[in-house]
Amino acid sequence: MSSETFPIRNISIILVEPQMGENIGATARAMKNFAIADLRIVNPRDGWPNEKAKSMSVGAIEIIENAKIYDSVRESIEDLEYVYAASAVPRDMNVNYVLSRDLDNDMSGYKRLGIMFGRESSGLSNQEISYANKVVTIDTDVNFSSLNIAHAVAVICYEIFQKTNQRRDDLSNFPDLASHSDLDYFYDHLFSVLDKKSFFRTKDKKEHMSLKIRNLFNRIERLSKQEVQTLRGIITTLANDR
Amino acid sequence: MSSETFPIRNISIILVEPQMGENIGATARAMKNFAIADLRIVNPRDGWPNEKAKSMSVGAIEIIENAKIYDSVRESIEDLEYVYAASAVPRDMNVNYVLSRDLDNDMSGYKRLGIMFGRESSGLSNQEISYANKVVTIDTDVNFSSLNIAHAVAVICYEIFQKTNQRRDDLSNFPDLASHSDLDYFYDHLFSVLDKKSFFRTKDKKEHMSLKIRNLFNRIERLSKQEVQTLRGIITTLANDR
Numbered sequence: 001m002s003s004e005t006f007p008i009r010n011i012s013i014i015l016v017e018p019q020m021g022e023n024i025g026a027t028a029r030a031m032k033n034f035a036i037a038d039l040r041i042v043n044p045r046d047g048w049p050n051e052k053a054k055s056m057s058v059g060a061i062e063i064i065e066n067a068k069i070y071d072s073v074r075e076s077i078e079d080l081e082y083v084y085a086a087s088a089v090p091r092d093m094n095v096n097y098v099l100s101r102d103l104d105n106d107m108s109g110y111k112r113l114g115i116m117f118g119r120e121s122s123g124l125s126n127q128e129i130s131y132a133n134k135v136v137t138i139d140t141d142v143n144f145s146s147l148n149i150a151h152a153v154a155v156i157c158y159e160i161f162q163k164t165n166q167r168r169d170d171l172s173n174f175p176d177l178a179s180h181s182d183l184d185y186f187y188d189h190l191f192s193v194l195d196k197k198s199f200f201r202t203k204d205k206k207e208h209m210s211l212k213i214r215n216l217f218n219r220i221e222r223l224s225k226q227e228v229q230t231l232r233g234i235i236t237t238l239a240n241d242r
Numbered sequence: 243m244s245s246e247t248f249p250i251r252n253i254s255i256i257l258v259e260p261q262m263g264e265n266i267g268a269t270a271r272a273m274k275n276f277a278i279a280d281l282r283i284v285n286p287r288d289g290w291p292n293e294k295a296k297s298m299s300v301g302a303i304e305i306i307e308n309a310k311i312y313d314s315v316r317e318s319i320e321d322l323e324y325v326y327a328a329s330a331v332p333r334d335m336n337v338n339y340v341l342s343r344d345l346d347n348d349m350s351g352y353k354r355l356g357i358m359f360g361r362e363s364s365g366l367s368n369q370e371i372s373y374a375n376k377v378v379t380i381d382t383d384v385n386f387s388s389l390n391i392a393h394a395v396a397v398i399c400y401e402i403f404q405k406t407n408q409r410r411d412d413l414s415n416f417p418d419l420a421s422h423s424d425l426d427y428f429y430d431h432l433f434s435v436l437d438k439k440s441f442f443r444t445k446d447k448k449e450h451m452s453l454k455i456r457n458l459f460n461r462i463e464r465l466s467k468q469e470v471q472t473l474r475g476i477i478t479t480l481a482n483d484r
Contacts, residue, residue: 030393035383059386101404139404141277144301147396151272154393155400162343162381175336190476199479212472219463221338227458230451234432237441238480 011160012038012114013153014076014083016128019045019120025056025064026150027117032060034157039067040076040114073116073131080114082107085124085132086152088145093126096134100156103136104163115156120149175224182228187214189232193239253402254280254356255395256318256325258370261287261362267298267306268392269359274302276399281309282318282356315358315373320423322356324349324464327366327374328394330387335368335453338461342380342398346405351464352419357398359391372456373422375463417466424470429456431474435481 013031018024018041028039044050048069057064070076077083084098098106107113116132118124123146129135138147138155147155191210200206217223217231255273260266260283270281286292290311299306312318319325326340340348349355358374360366365388371377380389380397389397433452442448462469 026390026393029390032386033380033382033389033393035386058390059388138400140275141403144274144277146301147275148268148271148300148392150390151268151275151393151396154389154396158380158397158400161383194476194479197479197482199476209472212469213476216462216465216469216472219465220458220461221463222336222461223458224336227336227454230454230458234436234441234455235480237436237439238477240439241483 010111010113011036012040012077012080012112013157014040014042014073014114014116015044015149016042016073016076016116016124017045017119018117018149021046021050021052022056023120023149024050024053024067025058025060027153028053028057028060028063028067030150030154031063031157033154034161036157036160037063037066039063040070041067042070042073042076044069045119073128077114077116077131079112081112082110082134083114083116083132084134084136085116085118085129086156087118087123087129087135087137088140088147089123091126091129091135093129095129095132098134098136100136100138100159103156103159106134107160117149117152175226178223178225178228182225183217183223186217186228186232190235193235197239250277250279250402252353252355253278254282254322254354255399256282256284256315256356256358257286257391258284258315258318258358258366259287259361260359260391263288263292263294264298265362265391266292266295266309267300267302269395270295270299270302270305270309272392272396273305273399275396276403278399278402279305279308281305282312283309284312284315284318286311287361315370316422316426319356319358319373320426321354321421323354323419323421324352324376325356325358325374325422326376326378327358327360327371328380328398329360329365329371329377330379330382330389331365333368333371333377335371335457336461337371337374337457338376340376340378342378342401345378345398345401348376349402354419354421359394362391369453372453372460375460417464417468420465420467420470424467425459425465428459428470428474432477435477439481 013036015024015027031039053064054061138152200209255278257266257269295306296303380394436442442451
């Protein structure tokens with residue numbers, strides 16, 4: 001189970017002049033999925049609070065309610081140690097780039113980090129980017145690189161979250177698995193019935209076919225004891241001459 | 243830079259009973275960002291075509307226009323070799339899981355792959371998941387694991403795209419793999435013979451058992467067409483009353 005608890009305390013998401021409330025709400029939801037809580041908004045176009053932001057946030061309403069509103073990029077990042085500007089477009093400026101894939105290594109060592117996303121229509125200006133320490137770019141098809149803003153936030157938060165040690169261990173509640181001897185009994189059962197019904201025409205063919213059949217069933221991952229019983233029940237039923 | 247050109251030909255995204263056109267459109271946009279073109283939709287709630295899907299797709303309108311519509315999950319995946327079901331929720335079924343992070347290794351070797359996403363309100367049913375070979379889960383905060391559907395598509399397509407550069411296809415000299423329709427014929431065959439032999443005592447039990455059996459055989463990795471023939475030969479032989 002996780003060594004981190006919600007939220008990941010040192011990451012802030014900064015939306016610069018977002019235009020649509022729906023996207024602010026969707027951003028909050030994506031942040032919460034990946035355990036990031038601190039949302040900052042610079043000059044939201046339609047003012048604040050925003051009803052559409054609330055309704056699109058679904059279960060992440062507290063992120064919307066706790067969002068901080070700023071008048072300028074500069075103010076919004078004052079307390080942060082290191083700031084990334086998300087951008088799909090190479091700039092004619094001497095800035096450093098990192099791919100989202102490599103964000104984790106890049107981020108390590110900072111206690112207060114921010115990631116800045118631009119407006120839907122035109123992203124971040126060069127001026128705004130000049131407040132960031134580095135540009136982070138999501139690797140996309142070069143011919144269609146403009147992501148929906150909430151998608152971009154989702155991908156970046158996903159990347160950050162994957163690296164925080166948190167792993168979902170609740171997916172691995174496996175049933176009582178079959179041992180190889182359970183499987184051997186199954187094969188014995190199957191092959192003896194097949195033999196009786198003349199499935200294997202020659203001894204050579206029997207060797208070859210039983211190997212193939214074994215290879216096939218052996219590729220079932222995590223076969224449970226109960227499933228082996230089901231398979232044997234199938235064989236018994238099928239072979240039952242009535 | 244990517245060595246793949248748009249689109250990544252062997253990946254299909256399947257939306258099962260999506261409710262909101264906006265989400266279908268946002269899904270198409272995310273797919274195009276990550277060079278995936280084949281969209282399939284099973285019973286869209288609001289019918290098809292859908293104007294909201296078109297307007298939300300922004301520059302990905304051709305993906306919407308080329309989307310294929312199906313009446314059932316079964317039909318939608320007939321030509322695919324391996325299908326993932328996206329789910330955030332652990333199921334009380336013996337299915338295999340892979341985290342999105344590990345999808346790339348898991349996928350290698352298949353020529354025709356699908357990833358299935360459920361409806362906004364309730365995801366995929368157990369019945370629908372039983373058509374898939376494996377569940378793919380996006381690692382999220384355990385307390386808030388339900389992603390917006392287009393965010394989930396964006397994250398999965400992002401993961402797939404990040405890895406296409408480095409994929410080594412020279413390791414994978416695989417046989418001619420079974421498609422899901424090959425598998426469906428096998429299940430039809432098996433279930434009809436079992437029915438005739440009164441394996442399923444009640445209708446309830448039939449539904450439950452056939453789901454379990456499907457989950458079991460779906461976990462065989464890289465099942466070839468020839469192996470499906472072998473399985474059908476076994477059924478025919480076993481059921482042969484002499």
